[in-house]
Amino acid sequence: GVHYTAVVEPQEYDEYAKVLNPDWLLVTPHRDKGLTATRNFIWDHARDQGYSKFWTMDDNIREIHRFNNNGFVPVRTSAPFRVIEDFADRYVNVPVVGMQYFMFCMRKKKSPPYDINKRVYSNMLIDTDFRDPRGKPYRNECYYNDDTDLCIRILKDGNCTILFNAFLIDKEQTMKMAGGMSPHYAGGGRWHFAEE
Helix, strand or coil, X not given: CCCCCEEECHHHHHHHHHHCCHHHEEECCCCXXXXXXXXXXXXXXXXXXXXXXXXXXXXXXXXXXXXXXXXXXXXXXXXXXXXXXXXXXXXXXXXXXXXXXXHHCCCCCCCCCXXXXXXXXXXXXEECCCXXXXXCECCCCECCCHHHHHHHHHHHCCCCEEEEEEEEEEECCXXXXXXXXXHHHHCCCCCCEXXX
């Protein structure tokens, strides 16, 4: 029941349009440039649309869970997004917020509702125009692990990230699900910085 936009490269459009409402698809201007270029396109698109923050979610997330009283309860509403957005809006130095992977919150082990200054993967609420101390807008830079690199740069610059344990994503393991990006990452060994 949550409206979303699926961002696809042009060569993937027809396959996605078979199973999703075509009005919910946004096609990138590039082909075969990898996840970093696509994430930066999403970032720029959100900024150009006037959004102060935006969510970016990987396409291999099955569910969102509420982790409470030692149990994982599937959530079927937009409540986790609203709660996290409201929480993040309280702070001016938190440009990235997200939900922990469900496999990292163990039952019978106490976890706080959120952790500060941890890496956020696969689902990020991002402050669209947050800038580094030199005034340069943050963007994803690395070909691999761009989300890790982004979090490290944010922390190194003296800002914070928030990783929620109260809400968790149930995500397929990386490289377990075939998709449009698999050929880019299957070869390994390639590392470069994204184009400006």
